[in-house]
Amino acid sequence: MMTNPELVPILTKEEIQQKIVDIAGIISRDYAGKELLLIGILKGAFIFLSDLVRHLSIPAQIDFVRASSYGDTMSSSGTVTLAHTVQIDVRNKHILLVEDIVDTGLTLSGLQKYFLSQGPASIKICALIDKYERRETDIRVDYTCHTTHEGFLVGYGLDYAENYRGLPGIYHLKI
Numbered sequence: 001m002m003t004n005p006e007l008v009p010i011l012t013k014e015e016i017q018q019k020i021v022d023i024a025g026i027i028s029r030d031y032a033g034k035e036l037l038l039i040g041i042l043k044g045a046f047i048f049l050s051d052l053v054r055h056l057s058i059p060a061q062i063d064f065v066r067a068s069s070y071g072d073t074m075s076s077s078g079t080v081t082l083a084h085t086v087q088i089d090v091r092n093k094h095i096l097l098v099e100d101i102v103d104t105g106l107t108l109s110g111l112q113k114y115f116l117s118q119g120p121a122s123i124k125i126c127a128l129i130d131k132y133e134r135r136e137t138d139i140r141v142d143y144t145c146h147t148t149h150e151g152f153l154v155g156y157g158l159d160y161a162e163n164y165r166g167l168p169g170i171y172h173l174k175i
Contacts, residue, residue, distance in 0.1 A: 005173055005174065005175065006173075006174035007154070007155075007164075007167075007171035007172070007173060007174075008151075008171055008172040008174060009169060009170075009171055010146075010148070010151070010153060010169070010170045010171055010172055011146060011156075011169055011170040012169045013156075013168040013169050015169075016051075016128075016145070016156055016169065016170065017051065019145035019146060020048070020051050020052055020055055020145060021055050022145075023052070023126065023143050023144075023145055024052055024055035024056050024057075025055075025057070026143065027052075027056060027096065027126065027143060028056050028057040028058045031058055031060075031094060031096075032058055034094045034121070035061075035092070035093050035094060035121070036058065036059070036060040036061070036093070036094050036096060037060065037061045037062075037063065037088060037090060037093040037094065037095050037096070037120075038052070038053060038060050038061070038062050038063075038096050038098050039062075039063050039064065039065055039086055039095055039096070039097050039098065039115075040062065040063075040064045040065075040098045041064075041065055041066075041067055041097065041098065041099045041100070041107065041108075041111070042064050042065065042066040042067075042084070043066070043157075043159070043165070044099070044100030044101065044157045044158055044159065044165070045098045045099050045100045045128070045157060046064075046157060047100075047156055047157035047165070048098065048100055048128045048156065048157055049062070049098045052098065052126070060096075061088055061093075063086040063087060063088045064084065064086065065082070065084060065085050065086055065111065066082070066083040066084035067081065067082050067083070067107050067110065067111055082110075082111075082114070085114075090115055090118045090119070090120045091118060091119040091120065092119065092120065092121050093120050093121055094120065094121050094122045094123075094124075095115055095120045095122065095123040095124070096123075096124050096125070096126050096143075097111060097112070097115075097123065097124070097125045097126065098126050098127075099125065099126070099127045099128070100127070100128050100129065100156075100157045100158050101127060101128065101129040101130075101131055101153060101158055102125070102127045102129070102130050102131065102135075102139060102141050102144075103131050103133070103134050103135070104134050104135060104136040104137070105135050105136055105137035105138075105139035106136055106137060108125055108137075108139050109137040109139050112125075112139075124142040124143070125139070125140065125141050125142050125143070126141075126142065126143040126144070127141045127143070127144050127145070128144075128145050128146065128156070128157070128158075128170075129144070129145070129146050129147070129148060129153060129158070129170070130144040130146070130147045130148075131147070131148050131149065131150070131151075131153070132147070132148075132149050133148075133149055133150040133151070146170075151172040151173075152172065152173045152175075153170055153171065153172060153173070154167065154170070154171055154173045155167030155168070155169050155170045155171050156168065156169065156170050158170065160173055
């Protein structure tokens, strides 16, 4: 972990929770009566997905995929690595990919292509943070809790070299 980093508050724990309640209500209405499969993208989305699913008013299955394009750096390598994929059959299910942050869009673009080839009924994206600063693909985020244009964010599942995930709020990490 870095010594004496500057953490500039972006969202408090309370603000995050209210945004999740709001987005869960919209998702619940949109998927009422449908077979919903939430696929969390590890590791960053596990906290967000956990809170999101508890606020849904509809049944949903949950699974996880592990994909990354960052490693231990602050910028994307441009290559999506898939280390673990879902165990649930996605055919004819409505997939909601749940991500902590959409930055370059490369990871989600790769995952969308991967899952579309398996015959789901639909596939959409839900992100805690939609960030445009380094967007490299034309990826659409269907449900988002917060948008921002710049900064390296940590906390509430977001990390820098596997650190800071456990912070209750979201912060801009200044180096």
